[in-house]
Amino acid sequence: MTMWNEFLGNQILISAVLGWTVAQFLKTVIDMVINKSFNPERIFGSGGMPSSHSATVCALTTASGMKYGVGSFEFAISFVLSMIVMYDAMGVRRETGKQAKLLNSVFFENILNLDGVFLQEKLKEYVGHTPLQVVAGAVLGILLAVLTGKLY
Template sequence: MDFITELLQNQIFISAVLGWLVAQVLKTLIHLIITKQFLMERMVGGGGMPSSHSATVCALATSVGIKYGGGSFEFAVTAMVAIIVMYDAMGVRRETGKQGRVLNEMMEVLMNMGKQISVEERLKEFVGHTPLQVLMGAILGIIIAAIVMNI
């Protein structure tokens, strides 16, 4: 029980979790406003504005930097993890989403030609992020960490 109590009092952990949670809620609301459709999948799914990956790792790195300082090994590790995660979100994961979109279009063509393809076989297209989505997630994470660490 002490572990859970300590975890819930850990400002660094709380910053990272809140970074993710706030980004996911914002992503869902933005999707609702733009498409006029509520998709619960947006609360846990990847892709979209803002990047919850960026918000999470930037909240983590920022809160570690505030607590241990910019010269600490803890900050160096979390900052490098944040850079790798954000780079991956804009690179490999974004390309995966583009490929998913193309493959889904190809499946539509095959279905129109009479081929039997189930709807469950569609690939996810929201997996990566644009640079703007990553930037907005990063800013969100930094702000959340600054607030949590000053409470």
């Protein structure tokens, strides 16, 4: 029982997990409203609005700053990690999604008249984020960490 008390007493970890959970829930709901259908891949998948990666690392960074101060090494490590994750989401991962979309259209819409043997399934197109999705995730993570901090 002590392990669960320690786990639930870890404000920084709970803030980060809450950031990811709420962002994934919102992402799923937003996708359902836009596409008028439920896509179970959205529950755990990457990409989409808001960025759960950004929400997670910004909640982690904010909680670290609130608990240890912005001059601490905990905050510094969290901040650098956040910058890398958000930059990657808007850069490399976003470009990967664009390339997957193009390849899927080439191979599965018979632009090259292939019979689908080359690729057995479509490549994942939702892997990166637009700057707006990253900012929305960051704001969500910061707000959740502040709200969680009030509970501790």
